[in-house]
Amino acid sequence: MSVFKDADEVYKYIGGAFATAVSDPKFIEATKGTGLVIRLIQTDPDCEMIIDWEGQKVLTGAAADGVPSSVQLRMSSDNSNKFWQGKLNFTLAMAQRKVKLDGKRSLALKLLPLTPGIFESYLATLKAEGREDLIVS
């Protein structure tokens, strides 16, 4: 049983946090010229998002179909909820195949310095939406 009711909730909170992040000047500056387009694929509930940092847009569900990406990240929605709060041990999750990361390493590394800011954005979104129940202690 996932912490999310359905895909729409995922798009609202995780997608919402990314939508805020991609138009934040500090992320725009940090991702300029990187070509970083992340395809985030989640299971249970199944959902798919494109986070296009340079294009400053987030596409969800059918709108993300067939859109090219440079880094692909796959995990369960529960792990995604933990991960974007900075609460999932990524190295361990990769080693145990709970997370799959594909793409060029040089591009995937560009995601690393962005993560603390994304964690903040996601936590702020959950708080603003009154969804403290999704916050992992």
Add this chain to the structure above:
Amino acid sequence: MTLEHKRVLSDADFEPWFEKAQKLSQLFREIGMKYDVENTFAYPTIKPFKESKIGALGIPVEFGGPGGNILQISKVVSEMSRGDSAITLAYNMHFIMFGIAMANMSDEQNKYWGGRVCGGELIFGPFSEQRAGFSGLADTRAIPQPGGGWKLYGKKTWGTLSEAADIITSSATITDAEGNLPEAFEDRVSSEMMYIADWSVDEDGNGDGVRIEKSWNALGMHATGTHVIHFDGFFVPESGYICEARTGLFSSLEWASLMFASIYYGMSQRVLEESRAVLSKKTLGAVFGAVAASDVKVAGVGHIIDGVGDMACKVEQNRRILWQTCNDLIDGYEDEWPLELRVPYIGLAKTTVAANTTHMAQKAMSLVGGSAFRKGTIFERLYRDSCAAMYQPLNADQTYTYIGEYLLQPEELND
């Protein structure tokens, strides 16, 4: 931060560094046999090694070093190993640990510790413990102190270079105030830290909260002085925290596997050199065996000609896979590999070089003949020393496991 692999130091500017390696290699060659017999670290090498400042070769320019890259460091390690692999394996710990630490430290830490390495100081890295070597999550405990920092308690069983080092980098698991390890596996992984700290012990190996148990006694690599390190209240300040250990180690494991590969590449050059020296001159005289003739030189015997040719091919294979892997990192070719296979693909250089070199050391024993089996000959020593290649990370078995698992994994995630 991550330490980028790039070309900064020109070939011409690298030349004097290689000359330093050649000088040290000569010294190691001269005294290597003595320290193999005495079964101790080669103490007279400490002063010339530190004074040469060769340990600073890889420090980036922005932190005060010449900015030598992983290929250039590999070349100096192999050159020294050609002189004596056991002595060089000890100093190799410095190159490994400086690489791993620098790839994971903050700019502030790199500036401070890099500056000290530029001054000639050496780093060692006893990570492995009794229970499960390098892959075991540290049982060494780091107990948080009221004023900040940690006191360490535990034992590291493979402490190469401990008698010459000035700086330690290692791992320990952060506990609660009572010293209890985290119970959940995930918490245990997250609580395992990589740290860096001052290292100071007296002649007997005693320091503040730390002790070297000088108990190294093994089949080969005698001159490494790979001792057991006991921690009993060793203090690590908060500023010594580098990163979560496994994340740091796995993102920069090239410094371990390619530096070990460099050791065994140098050893393979030495096996070939020594084999040629003996086999080009040895005369069997009148024999009645596979060859029956009145005056036989081994240099004319088919399997010996082929054997030496095979050795030379293996040395060249070693050079190619090692240098090409270093270049793959420097030129960004690693981008073409699946992300999960970065560690084993880099490790392939080490496992291939190790397999070639252990094979060569054994083959040399057989081609040279029974005299090579006698204690004190270079061949029996190379044979013993080459066996160490099986152990250092990544070992061949685990490399195949990583790759095989990746190829056979199901589409579904493992939740």
